[in-house]
Amino acid sequence: QTPDDGTWTMAARNFEGHRFSGLDQVTPGNVAQLKVAFTFDTGVPKGQESITLVADNTMFIVGPFPNVLFALDLTKPGAPLKWKFDPKPDASSQGVACCDLVNRGAAYADGRVFFNTLDNQTLAVDAKTGAELWRAKLGDIKLGESMTMAPLVVKNKVLVGNSGGEFGVRGWLAALDAATGKVLWRAYSTGPDKDVLIGPNFKPYYASDRGADLGVKTWPPDAWKIGGGTVWGWLTYDPVLDLLYYGTANPGPWNPEQRPGDNKWTSGIFARKPDTGEAVWFYQFSPHDLHDYDGVNENVLVDTPIAGANRKVLLHPDRNGYMYVIDRATGQVLSANPFVHVTTSSGVDLSTGALRYNPQKDPRAGETVRSICPASPGAKDWQPSAWSPRTKLLYVPHQNLCQDTVTGTASYIAGTPYVGLEQKIYAGPGGHRGLFTAWDPVAGKKAWQVEEHFPVWSGALATAGDLVFYGTMDGWFKALDARSGKLLWRFKTDSGIIGQPMSYRGPDGRQYIAVMAGVGGWAGAVVSGSMDTRDATGASGFANAMRDLQAATKAGSKLYVFALPEGTR
Numbered sequence: 001q002t003p004d005d006g007t008w009t010m011a012a013r014n015f016e017g018h019r020f021s022g023l024d025q026v027t028p029g030n031v032a033q034l035k036v037a038f039t040f041d042t043g044v045p046k047g048q049e050s051i052t053l054v055a056d057n058t059m060f061i062v063g064p065f066p067n068v069l070f071a072l073d074l075t076k077p078g079a080p081l082k083w084k085f086d087p088k089p090d091a092s093s094q095g096v097a098c099c100d101l102v103n104r105g106a107a108y109a110d111g112r113v114f115f116n117t118l119d120n121q122t123l124a125v126d127a128k129t130g131a132e133l134w135r136a137k138l139g140d141i142k143l144g145e146s147m148t149m150a151p152l153v154v155k156n157k158v159l160v161g162n163s164g165g166e167f168g169v170r171g172w173l174a175a176l177d178a179a180t181g182k183v184l185w186r187a188y189s190t191g192p193d194k195d196v197l198i199g200p201n202f203k204p205y206y207a208s209d210r211g212a213d214l215g216v217k218t219w220p221p222d223a224w225k226i227g228g229g230t231v232w233g234w235l236t237y238d239p240v241l242d243l244l245y246y247g248t249a250n251p252g253p254w255n256p257e258q259r260p261g262d263n264k265w266t267s268g269i270f271a272r273k274p275d276t277g278e279a280v281w282f283y284q285f286s287p288h289d290l291h292d293y294d295g296v297n298e299n300v301l302v303d304t305p306i307a308g309a310n311r312k313v314l315l316h317p318d319r320n321g322y323m324y325v326i327d328r329a330t331g332q333v334l335s336a337n338p339f340v341h342v343t344t345s346s347g348v349d350l351s352t353g354a355l356r357y358n359p360q361k362d363p364r365a366g367e368t369v370r371s372i373c374p375a376s377p378g379a380k381d382w383q384p385s386a387w388s389p390r391t392k393l394l395y396v397p398h399q400n401l402c403q404d405t406v407t408g409t410a411s412y413i414a415g416t417p418y419v420g421l422e423q424k425i426y427a428g429p430g431g432h433r434g435l436f437t438a439w440d441p442v443a444g445k446k447a448w449q450v451e452e453h454f455p456v457w458s459g460a461l462a463t464a465g466d467l468v469f470y471g472t473m474d475g476w477f478k479a480l481d482a483r484s485g486k487l488l489w490r491f492k493t494d495s496g497i498i499g500q501p502m503s504y505r506g507p508d509g510r511q512y513i514a515v516m517a518g519v520g521g522w523a524g525a526v527v528s529g530s531m532d533t534r535d536a537t538g539a540s541g542f543a544n545a546m547r548d549l550q551a552a553t554k555a556g557s558k559l560y561v562f563a564l565p566e567g568t569r
């Protein structure tokens, strides 16, 4: 185990996406003594999905739209504001945000902080002074594009992608020069091979992903131009293989009858070379995605014995309900076991890689199709998992939801919703809408699981003290024993938690644990957007499943930082 330097400079803490802190002062024996060390209010009571970063004894937080970046001085009592930077994004961008006005955080590298704004800008700010270094305009709100994701910095390149899969956007991932903001390459998720950066080195494992210009040929004519496949989730990087991994979102429109074909390269995963962007392999979790099962969830890189042999794999809990274990050098699926109740498919064929859809659950014109499980937000949405190299378990925050679906014809008008499908989401079997699952990838099954009343929409944190942390949508921040799942401590914050917990070492040598409270996102939009939940189709059908959230919590915008009282052992 490499010692932890106490910083946290990228969303998932390391390139491999582990969200694991090597700090071990807080243990199952003393966690019950955790107390609030300080708080900070971002002042914008929308969904707080952001992760706080720590470097140079400074904490950095980017808030929801208008995406103000704050720097807090950790060397002073109470961590006062050091500087704040207002990027002044275009207010109209709020009209093309699909799911509240969220931002998932910044990235720190070499004295600079990089972050995205809802109106499609990537900015670099001097970490010491808060002065703007550069900004790059990457997309167009008039086409329905927005940006919510946290950048990843690899080899002096800032990697960022767009949102807008519900607006007929064409998805992409771009690499910007960290020094200047210049676009070095941009890889689209649909269209001709030259736009997708598919060349002679592209070697997908399965035959269904081989052939020229599949990003055009697997669509009706021209449909790929407005076909989605946005890149709004997580990026990971393997420095030894020199491969970058990320998922592509759903094809547009949601109504699948308007886009016959596999709809490459949506709802899948790309492995690319960061220097050139060229694709090395691709695998499609949900070909011709029928249920908005974006493939953007995290790809957690671990080396672990599978069937007796040590393998370099990636773990991917997909929206479609399967926990994929994939050889990350080749794209071969080694296993794909369900981690929730699934009715939309009957498994993954490991010889062809194909998802075996259940045609009874296909959305069809003129019919209400019932008991579609998982629902569109999937078995798990963007809320990221954590991996502990000590317990060798993946800690997955997620949901248990099903839905009824009705389709209609979507017409494309630039910058407006392009969906053609209405849904009513509700709790899956058992009635609990949330789950927190510890998954053993070697055994291919869960080690333990906790049920929650509301969807678990926060990220997870694992620590070397053998604890795991997550928050609930009614405001509890919880610490569990990483080995048994036993609840050891909980604290009620003043709003539902959908943030990403993290841990750092303060200038005083103590371990701190931080999380944003402030409910929202797709699941919490009924609260952050003050919706009338009598309309079951509100928040794209999520309102139906979240009627009781309004009574359980209120909107918020507060950072909570916890520590043990000084001198605790």
Ligand SMILES: O=C(O)c1cc(C(=O)O)c2c(n1)C(=O)C(=O)c1cc(C(=O)O)[nH]c1-2
Binding pocket: 049, 098, 099, 100, 102, 147, 148, 149, 162, 163, 164, 165, 166, 230, 231, 232, 249, 250, 292, 294, 376, 377, 381, 382, 520, 521, 522, 523
């Ligand atoms: O296709 C897209 O471009 C896109 C973007 C986003 C986003 O940027 O937040 C979400 C989704 N899709 C989506 O499908 C989804 O479930 C979702 C949940 C949330 C959230 O913040 O809670 N965002 C998004």
